[in-house]
Amino acid sequence: xxxxxxxxxxxxxxxxxxxxxxxxxxxxxxxxxxxxxxxxxxxxxxxxxxxxxxxxxxxxxxxxxxxxxxxxxxxxxxxxxxxxxxxxxxxxxxxxxxxxxxxxxxxxxxxxxxxxxxxxxxxxxxxxxxxxxxxxxxxxxxxxxxxxxxxxxxxxxxxxxxxxxxxxxxxxxxxxxxxxxxxxxxxxxxxxxxxxxxxxxxxxxxxxxxxxxxxxxxxxxxxxxxxxxxxxxxxxxxxxxxxxxxxxxxxxxxxxxxxxxxxxxxxxxxxxxxxxxxxxxxxxxxxxxxxxxxxxxxxxx
Amino acid sequence: xxxxxxxxxxxxxxxxxxxxxxxxxxxxxxxxxxxxxxxxxxxxxxxxxxxxxxxxxxxxxxxxxxxxxxxxxxxxxxxxxxxxxxxxxxxxxxxxxxxxxxxxxxxxxxxxxxxxxxxxxxxxxxxxxxxxxxxxxxxxxxxxxxxxxxxxxxxxxxxxxxxxxxxxxxxxxxxxxxxxxxxxxxxxxxxxxxxxxxxxxxxxxxxxxxxxxxxxxxxxxxxxx
Numbered sequence: 158x159x160x161x162x163x164x165x166x167x168x169x170x171x172x173x174x175x176x177x178x179x180x181x182x183x184x185x186x187x188x189x190x191x192x193x194x195x196x197x198x199x200x201x202x203x204x205x206x207x208x209x210x211x212x213x214x215x216x217x218x219x220x221x222x223x224x225x226x227x228x229x230x231x232x233x234x235x236x237x238x239x240x241x242x243x244x245x246x247x248x249x250x251x252x253x254x255x256x257x258x259x260x261x262x263x264x265x266x267x268x269x270x271x272x273x274x275x276x277x278x279x280x281x282x283x284x285x286x287x288x289x290x291x292x293x294x295x296x297x298x299x300x301x302x303x304x305x306x307x308x309x310x311x312x313x314x315x316x317x318x319x320x321x322x323x324x325x326x327x328x329x330x331x332x333x334x335x336x337x338x339x340x341x342x343x344x345x346x347x348x349x350x351x352x353x354x355x356x357x358x359x360x361x362x363x364x365x366x367x368x369x370x371x372x373x374x375x376x377x378x379x380x381x382x383x384x385x386x387x388x389x390x391x392x393x394x395x396x397x398x399x400x401x402x403x404x405x406x407x408x409x410x411x412x413x414x415x416x417x418x419x420x421x422x423x424x425x426x427x428x429x430x431x432x433x434x435x436x437x438x439x440x441x442x443x444x445x446x447x448x449x450x451x452x453x454x455x456x457x458x
Numbered sequence: 459x460x461x462x463x464x465x466x467x468x469x470x471x472x473x474x475x476x477x478x479x480x481x482x483x484x485x486x487x488x489x490x491x492x493x494x495x496x497x498x499x500x501x502x503x504x505x506x507x508x509x510x511x512x513x514x515x516x517x518x519x520x521x522x523x524x525x526x527x528x529x530x531x532x533x534x535x536x537x538x539x540x541x542x543x544x545x546x547x548x549x550x551x552x553x554x555x556x557x558x559x560x561x562x563x564x565x566x567x568x569x570x571x572x573x574x575x576x577x578x579x580x581x582x583x584x585x586x587x588x589x590x591x592x593x594x595x596x597x598x599x600x601x602x603x604x605x606x607x608x609x610x611x612x613x614x615x616x617x618x619x620x621x622x623x624x625x626x627x628x629x630x631x632x633x634x635x636x637x638x639x640x641x642x643x644x645x646x647x648x649x650x651x652x653x654x655x656x657x658x659x660x661x662x663x664x665x666x667x668x669x670x671x672x673x674x675x676x677x678x679x680x681x682x683x
Contacts, residue, residue: 177551177555178548178551178559178562178563180548180549180550181550363546364548366546367546367547367548367559368548368559368563369532369535370506370508370535370540370542371535371536371559371560371607372532372533372535372536372560372563372564372611373532373563374528374529374532374533374563375528375529375532376529377563454528455528458507458508458509458510458531
């Protein structure tokens with residue numbers, strides 16, 4: 158890391174002489190920058206995916222873990238009594254922070270997306286819902302179920318575990334895949350820079366042997382190549398990151414009821430994360446070119 | 459300075475040099491002769507570590523060439539000026555930049571040595587060609603540029619492989635005078651050549667020893683030259 162930091166002034170100030178000893182490579186230089194830009198662009202989106210999936214998994218497991226629902230479906234006339242009994246039980250149960258029966262208006266609002274606004278709620282045997290906020294630690298669910306069954310036979314306690322677990326697992330798997338994709342993008346960048354550097358080293362074999370014979374050290378020769386490829390990768394990755402971030406910014410948002418896809422993007426400090434892509438690309442290029450140069454030079458006298 | 463002890467070099471199973479013993483003392487002047495293909499260039503390449511001996515030892519400035527690190531090899535080469543038979547340059551840099559390349563790679567300040575460079579360019583007759591590119595030079599000009607590049611670091615040892623191969627007698631004499639002058643300043647000189655006139659001419663100016671490669675072995679030539 159220290160060595161990596163020490164190359165930054167060298168890259169910025171530039172060693173014009175070491176640079177000049179290797180002839181300019183013309184239009185192939187552009188290809189390295191272009192590939193780095195494309196990889197950075199992909200990395201921005203993968204990063205957005207990883208962060209969004211992570212956010213989703215965290216939200217689902219945190220919010221849903223603390224809420225539960227009690228559903229009371231009792232015969233006409235007993236509904237109100239059973240609801241009161243359920244609330245009494247819940248309020249005396251350790252590990253329950255609060256319990257509140259939803260009003261008719263709230264229940265209607267919940268059902269509205271499915272049945273339309275003109276639902277005659279009074280005429281239908283709609284179960285009453287009780288919203289439960291659990292404390293930390295939560296209640297003893299098995300004990301609670303037994304007490305509820307005794308006091309209010311029509312009440313069913315649902316802590317959402319059944320549908321929460323697979324969702325959280327899916328989001329976590331998605332995040333893992335995104336992280337894997339970022340690793341692959343990094344490795345592909347390293348491979349691509351290595352190939353480009355190898356081609357450049359081969360094309361300049363005469364230059365290298367002349368330099369070696371007039372007493373140039375491996376470090377001097379390698380520097381000319383390393384600086385070149387690091388700068389190309391840095392510039393390309395900066396451009397790719399910028400374009401990628403603008404594209405993410407311009408993604409249409411579905412507003413508050415954001416589904417998973419429209420939640421793809423960066424939030425708050427997340428916007429600083431993609432800024433690491435360009436330095437990472439430069440570091441990868443630095444390392445890959447250096448390794449390729451030293452491997453080639455070791456084959457010469 | 460440079461010492462070969464029972465050094466041999468084999469390539470592709472056949473030995474090119476066998477049991478070569480040679481000691482280049484500081485300030486000595488040696489010619490290396492022998493028919494073409496006798497291994498003169500191979501022997502020189504052993505002396506500046508472009509090749510390593512397949513048997514025996516080559517000692518450069520007191521160190522065994524085989525055990526030197528790559529950076530030590532680079533450092534040793536800054537103390538040895540080499541004129542190759544096929545002089546290679548960086549074709550995208552000017553003649554002046556090529557000649558000052560050894561200063562560059564060893565981190566010396568080129569501006570501080572500007573005077574030396576101009577003087578050297580004038581000495582080898584390339585002052586007017588300083589800004590030309592190497593591919594624009596004639597064979598003789600290339601050889602003079604290579605000599606200038608070999609001596610700009612003021613090396614302790616100068617090794618030249620057929621330095622007068624492509625140049626006329628007059629220029630050969632000038633090159634020889636430069637080498638003799640460098641030798642008088644204490645530099646060790648080793649020249650491979652098959653030009654006997656050059657050797658005779660040198661012997662009039664300096665005490666030169668003549669080595670001959672014959673059937674893979676190195677011998678000290680007699681006084682007949």
